[in-house]
Amino acid sequence: STYTASITAPVNIATLKYWGKRDTSLNLPTNSSISVTLDQADLKTTTSAMASADFTKDRLWLNGEEDLQLSQSKRLTQVLSSLKEKRRLREAKDESLEKISSWFVHIVSVNNFPTAAGLASSAAGFAALVVCIAKLFELDDDMTELSKIARQGSGSACRSLFGGFVAWEMGSLADGSDSKAVEVCPLNHWPEMKACVLVACADKKDVSSTSGMQLTVKTSDLFQKRIDEVVPERFEQMKKSIHDKNFALFAELTMKDSNSFHATCLDSYPPIFYMNDTSKKIVKLVHLINAFYNETIVAYTFDAGPNAVLYYLEQNELKLMSFIYAMFKDLNGWETKYSTEELNKFI
Ligand code: DP6
Secondary structure, eight states: OEEEEEEEEEOEEEEEOOOOEEETTTTEESSOEEEEEOOTTSSEEEEEEEEETTOOSOEEEETTEEOHHHHTSHHHHHHHHHHHHHHHHHHHHOTTSOOOTTSEEEEEEEESSOTTSSSOHHHHHHHHHHHHHHHHTTOOOOHHHHHHHHHHHOGGGGGGGSSEEEEEEOOOOTTOTTOEEEEEEOGGGSTTEEEEEEOSOOSOOSSOHHHHHHHHHHHOSHHHHIIIIIHHHHHHHHHHHHHTTOHHHHHHHHHHHHHHHHHHHHTSSSOOOOOOHHHHHHHHHHHHHHHHHTSOOEEEEEOSSSOEEEEEEGGGHHHHHHHHHHHHSOOTTGGGTSOHHHHTSOO
16 A cells, blocks of 8 residues: 655745854754745745555656655655654554554655755745645644754754744753744744745756855854854844834844855855845845835845845835836746836836
8 A cells, every 4th residue: 555645845035144053964054043934936946755565665756757866865764764653653652553664755856946056945935845745644743843854954944934023042952942933923923925036047056055164163263253143133033023013123133144155155265156146236226225215125035046036015015016117128927017117117
């Protein structure tokens, strides 16, 4: 017999960045982080899994091709063995459960966006994988419990187990049992919050976040101040800005944290550049837009790649889009939502 399960997991984009590990094998971070999980309809990973007594090894297909490197990676084997162990414990307690924990699984995962272009594909990917296998194994763990397993696959993945506004609490225990994702606020607390991705370049990034952050931890002098002083204070302030729905504060903290993270990258030796000239234009543009309207209506943030994610409130969408349209004369499909006349209204 076989068991199957299928689910989707959305991408999350950090507004307070995770950058640095204090334990590379358990994947424990040097700071807590906060993110917003994007709408399921937009950027997501769809994962299906099948367990069968006939399979001879665990196998994984990513975007239509078998990924032998990832299948054999420590990350994946660690995640799968943690989930199999949880299933084994259930089987030991409940005689009626079939002993599928010793079976192999086949996993098929598809992203609807460019992989490894700094668009948090590993986040959605490992989140989808963990939730899918947990469903396959009929585990009854809550999302926070599962987030500790997802974290071992990819740190940022632990935050994609929740929708809305999510914190990854770094924890302090050596075994990582308190390093987990928790919900700050559900999406319906602040449903006006919207995100838009500006793809500056869809190529694969050159320095992976895993190796980039290791280099920063080892070589950057700015980094210590960031994790000792800057982030702990920002973590509390940002949670409060979300609770209070204070967009201006949320936006300022988000932009400052993106800049602080990229500053530690530049301060690494040799330096790491994730933002390109288009990214820098976007930064200038956002500050220009906020100055023009004399109100903070938009925030940018950049992960380990040149693509921007902009956060804004729905009521300001047209104001934002007209500016972007004026600058780039291309809205990549958004033109169908707004007429040229509307887009030219403000500028
Ligand atoms: C810049 O989660 O990809 O996107 O734990 O090594 O897999 P690993 O790193 P990863 O790093 C994400 C870094 C970031 C910031 C963030 O998402 O918080």
